Amino acid sequence: MVRNIAFILRLKTLETYKYYLAPTSQIPFCSVPLRLDSYSNCQFGCQYCFSKSRGGAFEVSRAKTIDNGQLKKRLERAQRGTPQGATEEFLQRRIPVQFGGMNDPFGPAEEKKAVSLGTLQTLAAYDYPTLLSTKGTLAQNGDYLATLKAGNFYVRISIAAIDENLSPCLEPGVPSIQERLQFGELLAAAGIPVSLRLQPIIPGYERSAEKLIELAANCGFRHVSAEYLKLPLESNGHSFRKLEETLPDLKHFYVENGAKRVGREFVLPAELKKVRLIALQKMAENFGLVFGFAENELLLRNDFSACCNASDLFLRGANFFDFNILGIIRQQLKSNEIVFKVSDDAWLPKKSIFSHLNSKSRVHSNQEDQRAGWTNLLREKWNSGAWRGGPVSFDGVHDTGSLDAQGNKVFRYSSALDSDEGSSEKLAINL
Ligand code: SF4
Structure with a gap:
């Protein structure tokens, strides 16, 4: 009997997804950097998705699942003011969680397991702000x-x-576009704020993006965010081979248009994306929707506080994280000069967040003083080039070539648009 109980407990441990909640490595610039996933892998099969090739798999049987009891304990400790670790400090601060940050919570397995339902109920019990x-x-x-x-x-x-x-080839197993829009309409009618996430936009199909924005507005959506496809480099993977079959000219388009390799992806130049996204922004705003630029380089174009998702406009009692590069720049957007300036009031977890960053940044985890260590990490990024997430990686920020009294670079921001930027004639491109 005792052996049976031990066996069941061991099985439960093996099936439990340990890393269901964590700050993401985007903390140096993201204002909502907390990811929550109820499944360890996604059961849909989108051809462009990196999730499977980088640690996931979509076989239902292999998915580990969240322990909702554990999530409840963490929310409870955060609410009581006794957080354990940086993640729970983020919860105490009520930084929204991005549920479905890596893997879709409502894949086929959910129909049998109802694990995500438990997660939703746990979050609802704490009125926790959730995207x-x-x-x-x-x-x-x-x-x-x-x-x-x-x-x-x-x-x-x-x-x-x-x-x-x-669409059915590109996103196999996923409900149709019409079904997803109807779902959004139903939620909107129930008073739940809904956003259309145009992710990814496939270059050459901007007219489809326009049509989706119009349909979403008619269905009662309140927000739209948009981001172009980052073309994965894992061309050996099964789904990426399929992607080449579905869109045979895509890679050629990226190469021809000066896409740069960033990590394991090809990314289109900001200038090419900007002009088309501004056209979509104008259209969305004409329909009364809030528009969010989801491209990292274009985040400064968003005039709300929470990244591209505008969660500060749609969630109750939500905070956002601004002790990062983007936060420092944002506070000085109207100034002539943008300098490395960290406010004494800027909030940071007391416990270490360095383990959640990539290995290059982790060397700082030896810093005894977390605040000083974090400030140093941001200062290094500040004085680096665009490739390390420094200020010039954001569109509109220019290096003035001068240094301040502490030896840190001084920048300038200009959001000026060319007169015909965002005009609809520039929208259509052909593969
Ligand atoms: S639903 Fe999202 S996580 Fe799942 S395969 Fe598609 S893009 Fe990837």
């Missing part, structure tokens, strides 16, 4: 909908901007 990202439509039913209504949720429905006929 929920999904391509699934399961949450339109019974308990899911009731929980979404009761809690503090803002739902982002992701759709790739592409020809409707190609």
Whole structure:
């Protein structure tokens, strides 16, 4: 009997997803850097997705799942003011979690396991501000909908901007575009804020993006964010081979248009994306939607506080994280000069966040003083080039070539637009 219980406990441990909640490595510039996932891998099969090739797999049987009891304990400690570790300090601060940050919470496994439902109910019990990202439509039913209504949720429905006929090839297993829009309409009618996440936009299909924005506005969505495809370099992977079959000219387009290799992806130049995204912004705003630039380089174009998602506009009692490069620049956007200036009031967890960064940044984890260590890390980025996430990696920020009294670089910001930037004639490009 005792052996049986030990066996069951061991099995449960093996099935439990340990890393379900963590700050992401984007903390140096993201204002909502907390990711939450109920499954360790995604059961959809989007051809452009990096999630599977970088640690995930979409077989339902291999998915580990969150222990919602553990999440409850962490939220409880945060609420009581006794957080353990930096992640719980973020919770205490009520920085929104991005539920579905890596893997979709509403894949086929959820129909049997209802694990994500438990996660939603746990978050709702604490009225925890939550951004929920999904391509699934399961949450339109019974308990899911009731929980979404009761809690503090803002739902982002992701759709790739592409020809409707190609969508089933590109996003196999995912509900159709029409089903996703209907899901959003149902949520909006229930009073839940809904966003259209145009992610990714496939270059050449900007007209599809326009059409989706119009449909979303008609369905009661309140926000749209947009980001171009970052072309994965893992061309050996199964889904990336399929991507080449679906869009055979795509790689050629990226090469021809000066895409740069960033990490394991090809990224289109900011100038090329900007002009087209500004056109989409104008259109979205004409329909009464808030528009968010989701490209890292264009984040300064967002005039709300929370990154591209505008969660500060749609969630109750939500904070955002601004002790980072983007936060320092934002506070000085109207100044002539932008200098490295850290406010004494800037909030930072007391416990270490360095283990959540990439290995290059982790060398700082030896710093005894967390605040000084973090400031040093930001200062290094500040004085580096664009490739390390320094200020010039953001569109509109220019290095003046001078240094301040502490020897840190001085920058200038100019958001001036060319007169025809964002005009619809510039929108259409052909593959
Ligand atoms: S739903 Fe999201 S996480 Fe899942 S395969 Fe598609 S893009 Fe990747």
